[in-house]
Amino acid sequence: MRNWVLITGCSTGIGRALVPLCRASGWGVVATARNIADLADLTPGEDLRILPLDVTNPATIASAAAACADLHLQALVNNAGYGQVGPLELLRPEELRAQFETNVIGLHTVTNAFLPLLRRAPGARILQVASMLGRLSIPLAGPYNASKHAVVALAESLRLEVGREVAVVLVEPGAIRTAFRDTLSKAWGDLPERARGTRYETVIARYMAKRKDQAERFAMDAGTCARRMLRALNAKHPPRRLVIGRDAFWAGKLKALLPAAWWESLLRRAYGLD
Numbered sequence: 256m257r258n259w260v261l262i263t264g265c266s267t268g269i270g271r272a273l274v275p276l277c278r279a280s281g282w283g284v285v286a287t288a289r290n291i292a293d294l295a296d297l298t299p300g301e302d303l304r305i306l307p308l309d310v311t312n313p314a315t316i317a318s319a320a321a322a323c324a325d326l327h328l329q330a331l332v333n334n335a336g337y338g339q340v341g342p343l344e345l346l347r348p349e350e351l352r353a354q355f356e357t358n359v360i361g362l363h364t365v366t367n368a369f370l371p372l373l374r375r376a377p378g379a380r381i382l383q384v385a386s387m388l389g390r391l392s393i394p395l396a397g398p399y400n401a402s403k404h405a406v407v408a409l410a411e412s413l414r415l416e417v418g419r420e421v422a423v424v425l426v427e428p429g430a431i432r433t434a435f436r437d438t439l440s441k442a443w444g445d446l447p448e449r450a451r452g453t454r455y456e457t458v459i460a461r462y463m464a465k466r467k468d469q470a471e472r473f474a475m476d477a478g479t480c481a482r483r484m485l486r487a488l489n490a491k492h493p494p495r496r497l498v499i500g501r502d503a504f505w506a507g508k509l510k511a512l513l514p515a516a517w518w519e520s521l522l523r524r525a526y527g528l529d
């Protein structure tokens with residue numbers, strides 16, 4: 256009997272990198288995306304099922320769950336997400352709400368829709384993709400930080416509630432080279448105009464100029480990140496936390512070791528907020 260894994264957000268990035276890796280490792284993959292045309296180039300096979308799934312649309316989640324009822328679903332990877340950035344002072348409530356609808360409510364709804372299927376498979380596991388920004392916060396990314404802290408909190412409660420039946424793995428990557436940073440620019444809409452004439456104008460301009468460059472230099476490639484996640488999918492005893500990348504590892508350590516005032520001053524300086 257084939258073990259299946261359902262992955263959200265397979266159109267690009269980490270989700271996309273996971274699909275062939277899981278298949279090569281013997282998994283059947285339910286690859287999902289908002290727009291399944293984005294998955295048309297995946298090699299067809301008996302080990303692949305393609306389904307439309309928008310995590311903010313409960314009807315697509317319910318039909319995806321119904322379409323998986325015949326599978327031995329051994330794993331779920333809640334990967335779909337995006338980053339809403341911007342200084343909190345300029346943030347519109349609807350932007351914060353939308354960030355939570357996708358990264359938090361969406362992840363929660365998908366989890367609950369697939370839990371009954373996962374429960375049928377002994378040793379099943381859920382990988383909740385959070386971020387290193389689920390454990391620490393940086394300026395200009397308040398909505399994203401908040402959403403990923405919520406993912407961490409939900410996963411830790413879920414583990415206490417269902418962990419004896421279904422393992423809950425928190426995936427906490429640092430910077431990964433994907434479409435993520437292009438999506439950031441789309442999500443911030445007219446933010447640069449909103450910032451004009453405020454104390455954030457130069458801060459945002461500097462952030463926009465630097466962020467892609469930094470990501471290219473320091474980020475891990477999506478395939479390496481996906482391989483770490485595959486190990487957790489295949490592990491007999493999956494880890495509770497999967498901290499991926501040296502930046503994620505060291506930023507967490509540094510925050511724990513430094514006095515809070517030093518840590519804050521380091522971040523303010525890095526973002527030109529001094």
Ligand SMILES: NC(=O)c1ccc[n+]([C@@H]2O[C@H](COP(=O)([O-])OP(=O)(O)OC[C@H]3O[C@@H](n4cnc5c(N)ncnc54)[C@H](OP(=O)(O)O)[C@@H]3O)[C@@H](O)[C@H]2O)c1
Nearest residue numbers: 264266267268269289309310335336386430431433434435
């Ligand atoms: N890249 C990083 O540096 C980094 C670091 C830490 C954590 N993460 C997390 O890793 C996960 C994957 O991100 P990525 O880096 O691979 O970025 P990505 O290349 O932008 O991929 C994000 C995926 O999520 C999908 N998505 C967004 N909203 C969705 C919705 N409402 N319903 C279904 N799918 C949706 C996107 O689909 P569309 O193509 O339809 O938009 C895309 O497939 C995210 O949860 C992200 O927060 C990323």
